[in-house]
Amino acid sequence: MPEKLSPFHIAVLVYMTQSGIVIFTLPRSLADYFGTNGWLVLIPCLLLSSFNIYLITLVFQLGKGRSIFEIMEQSVTKVILYPFYLGLTAVWLVFGCMIGKKYVLLFQMLAFPTTNPMLFKLAIDVLAFMMLIKGIYKMSNAVTLFFWMTIWMFGLLLWFFPSFRWARFTPFILHGGHDQVKGAMEVYAAYLGYELSILLLPYVNKNKSKKSMAAIYAGNAFLSFVYICLSLICFGFFGPGQLKKLLYPVLDLLAYIQLPFIERLENLLYGFFLFLVLVTVVMYWWAAQLSIQRIVPKVKTPVLLVILLGISYCISFVPKTLDQVNVWITNLGYVVTGIAFVLPLLLIMILLIQRKGGASHV
Amino acid sequence: MFKLRLIPAILLLLLLAGCKSDERILEKLGMVQTASYDLMDDKRLKVTYCVPVTDPTSKVRRELMTTVSDSLKSARLQFSLQTDLKVVSGQVRETLYGIKLAKEGLGDYIDTLLRDPSIALGVRVTVVEGDAGDLLSKTFKSHNDTGRYITHLLDKESYGNSVPATTLYEFSRDFNDDGIDPVAPIVKDGGDKVVIEGVAMFQEDRYVMRIPAEDGIIFALFRDDLRQGEAAINLGEKDGRPVVVMLSSLLNKRKIKVHQLAGGRFKVDIYASIQGSVLEYTGEEKINESKARHELEQKISEYITAKADKMVEQMQEHNVDSLGIGSYVRNGLNYKEWTSLNWKEVYPEIEVKCHTKVLIKDYGKYS
Known part of the structure; x- marks a missing residue:
């Protein structure tokens, strides 16, 4: 029996x-697209993502914890499914890869600006590969370790309290923004990642299924809490006017932390964000690996991973600048958001049809 | 499997060789600590960098570089031609701006500094009376490094709130906020010392007026809450001798109340509620008697109120909203009212009244 999460x-x-x-x-997007008190937008995003998670829990309940691939393969022909799997693999693979590349390009603004970014990208990919070959159970152990290694940084927000002023918030609700639809998509992309929990369903301990489903909500709620705290601090520390001008306000926050004996602490702190980015990348690649494995089940996982990561590494050569990477991430973000909603809906439909068609398969 | 594990290990080893082009060797770096900027008559920029010399065998403690260039960053390229070190700005702590440049506006320069990822928000912004480059180049007795001397001087004084601790963060934050104008400390060459001259007040990014250093604490009391400070209060004369009371360990709570009057006018009340210890009193009253002490509190608050009222009047005359009254007016309006209000036109006309409440917490250990 495989180990359960x-x-x-x-x-x-x-x-x-x-x-x-x-x-x-994120804080800049909130201020730029939504203007004053833009942080409020995070609340509907939390509700929407929670609704999406509700759809995922429905899939779990209706499918009795079966893997989504099994559910689909039971009722849909492979002629339709294989291109669909291929599509999922492509989107998740490239999305993960662009997130990694963006981290590298941002890192190079701070340090090693003239080194070839693809060298750093390779280092991250090697790390990701080493995590991926271990399988989801060991990955989740590593991720928990990373969680404890990074969560203390949340306490750094206390540093900004002395300069925090409620007066900077202004009483105006969402005034002075622009392109709100695009902004909403961009902000919602900050929540993406929860949709991969649909792939975790077969690894859920069935004796604790209620708690496990609640855990997905809890993870999402905790993220919202972190986002809201961070955005509140940014709005009260910088004010919406200044936030609009700062491209990476969190980098500026980190750079503001100064100790008498060391300046530019942000270089050190930025390193810790690698863990957050690495987990995101690894999870998207894991999702890509799962769906491609349905097409080529006989290929050994490490070999498959080498091929997948090789392809993604080649693709990451294409966008060269931060702006180009952003365009890729934004567009792929739309697709990933679409998948996040459509996939559980499709599965629920299939499951309902399977139910109607008789209990013979279940 | 063993081979598969070996591949990442070898790859990681190979990766280490990749960063050669970004190698930084500490001894070969010229880490600028203080930079000064002045506007020349031909509108070009005189830039002076002060780099501490770390070589223990060297007699000099700092290396100075000066050049005239068209922009902040092109100056760095010219400095590179003057020195054997690689000039980097990651350790800049202080930027000094000549008064002429400050009058023209600092916005563009602050913009350049903020754009550079190697420059942190905690870099100080200071205005220099006269030529900033000359002040930085001068060596003061008992201070080898003028840049560091100025930084420490301002650090210490801003801790006591007699001058504002203005960094790139505070300056750009207030510059980008529509309800407050930035301020910065102003220093000058006082012969054998660097002297803090006062607080420079900006209209958006242009220096417009100043208040003298001795009034700095009064300004601070009405700009924000305070946790530290000292004020010497002159209560007139008695028998030809000045009566001074020294208020130490100041704690202050500030409040701003805005009243909207008919005809779109505003009345603003600023309250400062001050607590402090009296460590010096040269008057004749017995301050250990509560009645006399209360009278003294009253006199102090009258003195502070009068000073503050006069200061606000000056600020209104020069149309600088350094106290951030605008942000409180804004917070009392709706969005449409605020955007249709031209705060710069309204501000000089509003009625501002300062109120002070003083509480003497203790009066030392001698009656």
Whole structure:
């Protein structure tokens, strides 16, 4: 019997998958697209993502914890499924890869600006590969360790309290923004990652299924809590006017932390964000690996991973600048958001049809 | 499996060789600690960098570089031609701006500094009366490094709130906020010392007026809450001798109340509630008697109120909202009212009244 994930591990896994590179730009996106008190937008995002998680829990209940691939393969022909799997693999693989590349390009603004970014990208890919070959159970153990290694940074927000002023918030609700639809998609992308929990369903301990489902909500809620605290601090510390001008307000926050004997602590702190980004990348690649494995089940996992990562590494050569990577991430983000909603809906439909068609298969 | 594990290990080893082009060797770096910027008559920029010399065998403690260039960053390229060190700005702690440049506006320069990821938000912004480059180049007796001397001087004084601790963060934050104008400390060459001259007040990014250093604490009391400070209060004369009371360990709570009057006018009340210890009193009253002490509190608050009222009047005359009254007016309006209000036109006309409440917490250990 394969080892099962505990509810706590699921919550941590969901939170760690969700938090990643977007954290650096989120407060700015909120201020820029939504203007004053833009942080309020995080609340509907939390509700929407919670609704999406509700759909995922429905899949779990209706499918009795079976893997989504089994559910689909029971009722849909492979002629349709294989291209679909291929599509999922492509989107998840490239999305993960672009997140990794963005981290590298941002890192190079701070350090090693002229080194070839693909060298750093390779280092991250090697790390990701080493995690991926271990399988989801060991990955989740590592992720929990990473969680404890990074969560203390949340306490750094206390540093900004002395300069925090409520007066900077202004009483105006969402005034002075622009392109709100695009902004909403961009902000919602900060929540992405929870949708991969649909792939965790077969690893859920069936004796603790209720707690495990609650854990997905908990991971998402904790992320929202972190986002809201961070955005509140940013709005009260910088004010919306200044936030609009800062491209990476969280980098500036980190750079503001100064100790008498050391300047530019952000270089050190930025390193810790690698863990958050790495987990996001690894989880998307894990999802890509699962779906491609349905097409080529006989290929050994390490070999398959080498091929997948090789392809993704080649693709990551294409965008060269931060702006180009952003365009890729934004567009792929739309697709991933679409998958997040459509996939559980499709599965629920299939499951309902299977139910109607008689209990013979179940 | 063993071979598979070996591949990542070898790859990681190979990766270590990749960063050669970004190698930084501490001894070969010229880490700028203080930079000064002045506007020349031909509108070009005079930039002076002060780099501490770390070589223990060297007699000099700092290396100075000066050049005239068109922009902040092109100056660095010219400095590179003057020195055997690689000039980097990651350790900049202080930026000094000549008064002429400050009058023209610092916005563009602050913009350049903030864009550079190697420069942190905690870099100080200071205005220099006269030429900033000349001040930085001068060596003061008992201070080998003028840049560091100025930084320490301002650090210490801003801790006591007699001058604002203005860094790139505070300056750009207030510059980008529509309800407050930035301020910065202003220093000058006082012969054998660097002297803090006062607080420079900006209209958006342009230096417009100043208040003298001795009034700095009064300004601070009405700008924000305080946790530290000292104020010497002159209560007039008695028998030809000045009566001074020294208020130490100040704690202050500030409040701003905005009243909207008919005809779109505003009345603003600023309250400062001050607590402190009296460590010096040269008057004749017995301050250990509570009645006399209360009278003294009253006199102190009258003195502070009068000073503050005059200061606000000056600020209104020069149309600088350094106390951030605008942000409180804004917070009392709705969005449409605020955007249709031209705060710069309204501000000089509003009625501002300062109120002070003083509480003497203790009066030392001698009656």
